[in-house]
Amino acid sequence: MPETSNAEPGRVALCAVREEALSADEVLAAVADPACGGVVIFHGLVRNHDDGSGVESLDYSAHPQASTELERVCREVAERHTGTRIAAVHRVGALALGDAAVITAAAAAHRGQAFEACRDLIDTLKAQVPIWKHQRYDDGRDSWVGLP
Amino acid sequence: MTTSPAAGQTSGPADLHLRPTVEVRYWAGARAAAGVEVDTVAGSTVAEAIEAATALRPGLAPVLPACSFLVDGQRRDTAAPLVDGARVEVLPPFAGG
Numbered sequence: 001m002p003e004t005s006n007a008e009p010g011r012v013a014l015c016a017v018r019e020e021a022l023s024a025d026e027v028l029a030a031v032a033d034p035a036c037g038g039v040v041i042f043h044g045l046v047r048n049h050d051d052g053s054g055v056e057s058l059d060y061s062a063h064p065q066a067s068t069e070l071e072r073v074c075r076e077v078a079e080r081h082t083g084t085r086i087a088a089v090h091r092v093g094a095l096a097l098g099d100a101a102v103i104t105a106a107a108a109a110h111r112g113q114a115f116e117a118c119r120d121l122i123d124t125l126k127a128q129v130p131i132w133k134h135q136r137y138d139d140g141r142d143s144w145v146g147l148p
Numbered sequence: 149m150t151t152s153p154a155a156g157q158t159s160g161p162a163d164l165h166l167r168p169t170v171e172v173r174y175w176a177g178a179r180a181a182a183g184v185e186v187d188t189v190a191g192s193t194v195a196e197a198i199e200a201a202t203a204l205r206p207g208l209a210p211v212l213p214a215c216s217f218l219v220d221g222q223r224r225d226t227a228a229p230l231v232d233g234a235r236v237e238v239l240p241p242f243a244g245g
Binding site: 044060061062063065090101102122125126127128129130131132133134144145146147148 | 175176177178180181210211213214221237239240241242243244245
């Protein structure tokens with residue numbers, strides 16, 4: 001039976017862009033499956049420094065199509081990693097230091113597939129989902145991350 | 149050779165009137181650089197529209213080379229043609245995660 005599930009396309013268990021605080025428990029429950037013995041979860045947290053400056057606060061904003069794009073990314077990642085169950089949630093709005101901005105997870109029969117799928121998911125999400133980050137620094141400056 | 153009074157000959161920059169009128173909508177850091185959410189400009193391609201937008205909003209100049217574009221909701225490059233009423237969206241580099 002596990003061999004069968006390995007050959008099936010991956011499934012998207014949870015996918016959302018939201019303003020509410022993120023829950024690792026929710027994400028883990030979503031990807032849980034009796035056929036999956038390995039679960040990898042990634043937390044992207046608001047850190048207190050960036051590019052050599054102290055970060056004081058941070059705002060994430062999203063394009064109206066961000067949810068649709070995240071769904072597409074999740075579907076494509078699931079297709080690339082057969083036998084996995086994946087989940088991705090991204091928060092928008094004003095976040096405090098230490099808050100989770102994004103959580104991704106992948107469950108698979110074995111750890112190797114789960115690590116690969118989770119890494120692919122967070123990397124592809126960062127590259128392709130239209131979400132932006134505005135940082136305020138402790139020296140009074142502010143910047144849009146990634147903008148020249 | 150005599151010149152016949154052709155239509156369009158009367159106004160000098162006739163092609164300006166033939167160019168589609170389009171909406172350019174700025175997101176996130178591009179909005180901050182432009183200082184406005186949206187502009188209405190003339191342009192028959194994305195490149196022409198953003199050139200016209202930069203003329204209106206000089207603050208966009210350093211930002212636009214890093215941006216990607218949607219035309220009526222679809223990802224397009226700067227050579228993409230525009231029709232009257234098209235909506236061009238300016239998306240700065242994504243920074244999720």
